[in-house]
Amino acid sequence: MIINTIEYKNINETLYVYQHKSGFKAFFIPKKGYSKKYVAITTNYGSIDNAFIAPGEKDITKVPHGIAHFLEHKLFEKEDGNAMEKFSLLGSNSNAYTTFNQTAYLFSCTEKFNENLQLLLKTVQSPFFTEQGVETEKQIITQEIKMYQDNANWRVLFNFLDALYKNNPVKFDIVGTIESISEINKEILYKCYNTFYHPSNMAMIVVGDINYKELFKQIDENIKTFSASPEIKRIFPIEPHELNKKYIEQKLEISTPLFQLGFKDSIVIGKGIDSVKREVAVKLLLSMIFGKSSKLYNNLYGEGLINNHFKFDYLLDPNYAFSILGVESSDPEVVRNRIIEELDRIKYKGLNRKDFERIKRSVYGKFLQMLNSVDKITYNFISVCFKEVNMFDYLEVYNGMSYENIMEVFNNHFILNNMAFSVVNPV
Amino acid sequence: MISSALPESRISKISDSNGIRVFKIKSDKFNTNTINICIHDQLIKERASFNAILPSVLMRGCVTFPTSQDIFMELENLYGAFFEYGTIKKGERQIIQFHIEYISDKYVNDKINLTEKSFDFLYEIILKPLLEHKVFRNEYVEQEKNHLAKKIRSRINNKNQYAISKCFEEMCNGEPFYIYEKGSIEDLHNIDSDNLYKYYCSLIEHAPIDVYLCGEFKDDKIKYILSKLSRIKRGSKLNRIEPPIIKKEIKKVKEINEFINIEQAKLSLGFRTNIPPNDDSYYELLLYNSILTGGTHSKLFKNVREKTGLAYYVMSRLEKFKGLMVISCGIDSSNKEKTFDIIIKQMEDMKKGNISDYEYESALKWIETGTNSLKDSQLNIVDFYISQSIAGTEDSFDSVIEKIRKVKKEDLVTLSKSIKLDTVFFLTSKANQL
Missing domain, CATH: 3.30.830.10 (Metalloenzyme, LuxS/M16 peptidase-like)
Known part of the structure; x- marks a missing residue:
C-alpha cells in the first residue's frame, strides 16, 4: 500500500493521499485534538451531466433534469431500511448534497469512526431502488422544489444562469422541475448509477484526529470494485460566447428587490494549476473592487443602495466559468450602473497596488481561519478534488500572484458585453 | 489569578x-x-x-x-x-x-x-x-x-x-x-x-x-x-436583568393564518414547555426534542417525510430561556389537517411512552455528537458558555452529556405532559384566502 505524504510546513498541515487499484482516490488531513471527524465521498457527477454515452453503448442517453439530485436522495434507501437510520444509531450525522458537477455523501461523528466509515462506503456502493421508494421520493422532492420556488435567493441565481447561458445545462435547477422528476423511474436511476458511480469516478476526504494507516487499510478493504475504469463520454451542447439574455426579471413575495449580476467568462480553464490561477486572480479582483474595504462598496452602502450582505464569487468548471455578485437593493439598476462606471474607471486608471498587497495578506489569514474547521476543510477540499489540484495549492497561488497578473485578468474578464443582470422584484 | x-x-x-x-x-x-x-x-x-x-x-x-x-x-x-x-x-x-x-x-x-x-x-x-x-x-x-x-x-x-x-x-x-x-x-x-x-x-x-x-x-x-x-468609566449602580416568566396556562389555542404569495405553505406549531433552563428536566426536554424532531432518527422525520412524503423538511426550534418550542414544516396547503394530526399523534405517542429503543438510543447519540462537536468551533464554545451564564447553570460539555444520559424513558412520559400547544401559525397562499 503506497501512501503519499505531502507536508505544508509553514502552516503546520499534512495531506495523505492513497489511490486504490480501482482508481478511487482517498485523502486524509489530520486535525489533532478535534472531537469531530468528518468524511465525504464525492462522485464526479452533478446536475449538468444530463447526456452521456454509457460504457459499452453507442447511443447517447438523455436523462431528466434533476436526476443526479434524485439519485442522491435514493442512495440512502437499502433493502434492510434507510441507511440514515443506521448512521443515527452509530451516533453520526449523515447528509448528502448535489451541486452542478458533484454529488457528495458525508457524515460527521465523534465516536465509532470505523463503523461509520464502513457504512458510508457501503452506502455509496450498494444501490437499492424500488418503484414504491421512487414514487414517495417524488412527493418529497416536489416539496423541495416548491420550497426553492419561494426562495428569492435561489430564484435570482438560476434566473441569472439562464440569462448567461443559452444551452449549458448549468442553467437548469439542480433539483429539476416537478415535470422532469415525474419521468424518473428505477431503471433510469440504475443506469445513471452504473455509469457514474464507478470508484474511479469518485474520491474521498477524511478530516479529524485519526490514525492514518488504519484509515487507509479500512478504505482499501471496503472497496468492492477492482476492475479498470470504463470510459464515460459526457455530452455537452455547444455554448456560444454570447449571452442568452442581458436582463431577466421575476416577481416574488419579498419586501426589497434582489439582484445578481456577473460576467460570463469566455476563457474556460477548468482543470490544473492554471484554473486555480484564474480563480484566484478573479477572486482577488472581486475583493479589491467590491469588497468591504473598497470605495465602491462604501459609497453604495452609505447611500443606502446596498446592505452589508453584499456578496460575490467566481465559479469555474471544465464547462463553464462566471463571476457573480449581488444583494438586496432598493434600486438594482442604479447599482448596476455604478458598477459599470467603476469598472470603466479601473480600466483607465488601474487598481491600487497597496490595496492589492493588503488583500493578499488578508487572504492568507482567512485561509488559516478556514483550516480551523473540519467542516470547511472537507467542503473546500472536495469541491476541487476532480480538478487535478488540491486545496493547499491555492495558498501558493495566492502568494505568487502579482499585480500585473490580475490586471491582465481584469481586462479579459470584466467585458461589458458578457454581463448578465437578474432581478427579483416584490409582487 | x-x-x-x-x-x-x-x-x-x-x-x-x-x-x-x-x-x-x-x-x-x-x-x-x-x-x-x-x-x-x-x-x-x-x-x-x-x-x-x-x-x-x-x-x-x-x-x-x-x-x-x-x-x-x-x-x-x-x-x-x-x-x-x-x-x-x-x-x-x-x-x-x-x-x-x-x-x-x-x-x-x-x-x-x-x-x-x-x-x-x-x-x-x-x-x-x-x-x-x-x-x-x-x-x-x-x-x-x-x-x-x-x-x-x-x-x-x-x-x-x-x-x-x-x-x-x-x-x-x-x-x-x-x-x-x-x-x-x-x-x-x-x-x-x-x-x-x-x-x-x-x-x-x-x-x-x-x-x-x-x-x-x-x-x-x-x-x-x-x-x-479597568479604564472604562462605570456607574455605581448596574442594570439588573430579570429572568422571563416561563410557566403559563393556556386557555385556548390560538389559530393564526397569514396569506401571502407562496407556492409552499408553512405550518408552525408553538408549544409552551413550562420548563426553565436551570431546571433538571431541561435535559429531559433536550432528549424529548431530539426524539421528536432531532434528525433522521426522529419521529417527525420518519412520519411526516419518509412515510407519507408530506414535507421535505420538518424541524423544531427550542427557545431555551423562555421555555418555548416551535415545530415547523413546508407542505401543500391542502395537507394542513393531515400533517397537524400526524404531528400531534407522535406527541401523544410519547405521552404514552411509545418510544422505541432505536429512537431513544439514536436521539441520545445525536445530542452527544452535537454537543461534542461544539468544542471544535470557538464561536460555538463561547456561545455555549454565554448560554450557561444566562441560564444560571455551570455545565460543561461533558456534564450536559452526563445528565442527558441519565434521562429514562419514564422521565420523558412525565415531561411530555407539561408540553402544551399554544399557537398554530399557518403561512399560506393568497389563493386559499376566503
Whole structure:
C-alpha cells in the first residue's frame, strides 16, 4: 500500500493521499485534538451531466433534469431500511448534497469512526431502488422544489444562469422541475448509477484526529470494485460566447428587490494549476473592487443602495466559468450602473497596488481561519478534488500572484458585453 | 489569578470588577484566538430599537478609524481578522455582541502583536466612537436607521425562518418576548444622533458586560487587556436583568393564518414547555426534542417525510430561556389537517411512552455528537458558555452529556405532559384566502 505524504510546513498541515487499484482516490488531513471527524465521498457527477454515452453503448442517453439530485436522495434507501437510520444509531450525522458537477455523501461523528466509515462506503456502493421508494421520493422532492420556488435567493441565481447561458445545462435547477422528476423511474436511476458511480469516478476526504494507516487499510478493504475504469463520454451542447439574455426579471413575495449580476467568462480553464490561477486572480479582483474595504462598496452602502450582505464569487468548471455578485437593493439598476462606471474607471486608471498587497495578506489569514474547521476543510477540499489540484495549492497561488497578473485578468474578464443582470422584484 | 492548567475548552473567570467579567477559555488546537464582548440588556420595547441599531452605528467610524472603509482596511491589515457584530435575543434579554477572530501569534511575525492590536480594534470601535457636535455623527445614524428599517421589512424574504419566528411572536403577544430582536420601524423613527448617544453613554456605564477570551493568551496579553478594561468609566449602580416568566396556562389555542404569495405553505406549531433552563428536566426536554424532531432518527422525520412524503423538511426550534418550542414544516396547503394530526399523534405517542429503543438510543447519540462537536468551533464554545451564564447553570460539555444520559424513558412520559400547544401559525397562499 503506497501512501503519499505531502507536508505544508509553514502552516503546520499534512495531506495523505492513497489511490486504490480501482482508481478511487482517498485523502486524509489530520486535525489533532478535534472531537469531530468528518468524511465525504464525492462522485464526479452533478446536475449538468444530463447526456452521456454509457460504457459499452453507442447511443447517447438523455436523462431528466434533476436526476443526479434524485439519485442522491435514493442512495440512502437499502433493502434492510434507510441507511440514515443506521448512521443515527452509530451516533453520526449523515447528509448528502448535489451541486452542478458533484454529488457528495458525508457524515460527521465523534465516536465509532470505523463503523461509520464502513457504512458510508457501503452506502455509496450498494444501490437499492424500488418503484414504491421512487414514487414517495417524488412527493418529497416536489416539496423541495416548491420550497426553492419561494426562495428569492435561489430564484435570482438560476434566473441569472439562464440569462448567461443559452444551452449549458448549468442553467437548469439542480433539483429539476416537478415535470422532469415525474419521468424518473428505477431503471433510469440504475443506469445513471452504473455509469457514474464507478470508484474511479469518485474520491474521498477524511478530516479529524485519526490514525492514518488504519484509515487507509479500512478504505482499501471496503472497496468492492477492482476492475479498470470504463470510459464515460459526457455530452455537452455547444455554448456560444454570447449571452442568452442581458436582463431577466421575476416577481416574488419579498419586501426589497434582489439582484445578481456577473460576467460570463469566455476563457474556460477548468482543470490544473492554471484554473486555480484564474480563480484566484478573479477572486482577488472581486475583493479589491467590491469588497468591504473598497470605495465602491462604501459609497453604495452609505447611500443606502446596498446592505452589508453584499456578496460575490467566481465559479469555474471544465464547462463553464462566471463571476457573480449581488444583494438586496432598493434600486438594482442604479447599482448596476455604478458598477459599470467603476469598472470603466479601473480600466483607465488601474487598481491600487497597496490595496492589492493588503488583500493578499488578508487572504492568507482567512485561509488559516478556514483550516480551523473540519467542516470547511472537507467542503473546500472536495469541491476541487476532480480538478487535478488540491486545496493547499491555492495558498501558493495566492502568494505568487502579482499585480500585473490580475490586471491582465481584469481586462479579459470584466467585458461589458458578457454581463448578465437578474432581478427579483416584490409582487 | 491566571490559571493555565485548565483542561481543553474549560472556562475560568479571571476578573470581575465594576460589572465587567472576563472569562478565559483554554484551547490550543485552533489556528486562531477569539475575543468576544457582550453587553447585556433587558428586552423592553423602549430600548430594543436602540440596542439593535447601536452596533451598526459604532461600526461606521471611531476616532482612530473614522469611516467604515478605514475599519475594514484595518481588519485586512490584521491578516483578514474575522469580525462580527450585532444584537441578538436570548429569552427576554438583548445582547449586543462584538466578536473578533484573528490568527494566533505563532503564524505571524512576533512583532506584529495581533492580540493587542485586535483587542485595541474592538476597544476603539466600542468605546471611542466618532463624534460630531459631541454626539454620534448624524449622517451615520440616519443611514443606519434606513438600513435597519429595510432589514426589519425584509424578514418576509426568508419564508422558512419567518414562519418560525412569527409563530414565536404570536405565542408571546403581550409578553416582552414578543419584541423583535431588531426592534420596530415605529420606534426607529424616534431615534436621533442625540438620544442615541445619550443612550449609548448610559449603557456603557450601567450594562453588565462580559468578555470571553478563547484560544492561547499569554499572561502579559491578558494583563494588557485587563488593564485597558479597568479604564472604562462605570456607574455605581448596574442594570439588573430579570429572568422571563416561563410557566403559563393556556386557555385556548390560538389559530393564526397569514396569506401571502407562496407556492409552499408553512405550518408552525408553538408549544409552551413550562420548563426553565436551570431546571433538571431541561435535559429531559433536550432528549424529548431530539426524539421528536432531532434528525433522521426522529419521529417527525420518519412520519411526516419518509412515510407519507408530506414535507421535505420538518424541524423544531427550542427557545431555551423562555421555555418555548416551535415545530415547523413546508407542505401543500391542502395537507394542513393531515400533517397537524400526524404531528400531534407522535406527541401523544410519547405521552404514552411509545418510544422505541432505536429512537431513544439514536436521539441520545445525536445530542452527544452535537454537543461534542461544539468544542471544535470557538464561536460555538463561547456561545455555549454565554448560554450557561444566562441560564444560571455551570455545565460543561461533558456534564450536559452526563445528565442527558441519565434521562429514562419514564422521565420523558412525565415531561411530555407539561408540553402544551399554544399557537398554530399557518403561512399560506393568497389563493386559499376566503
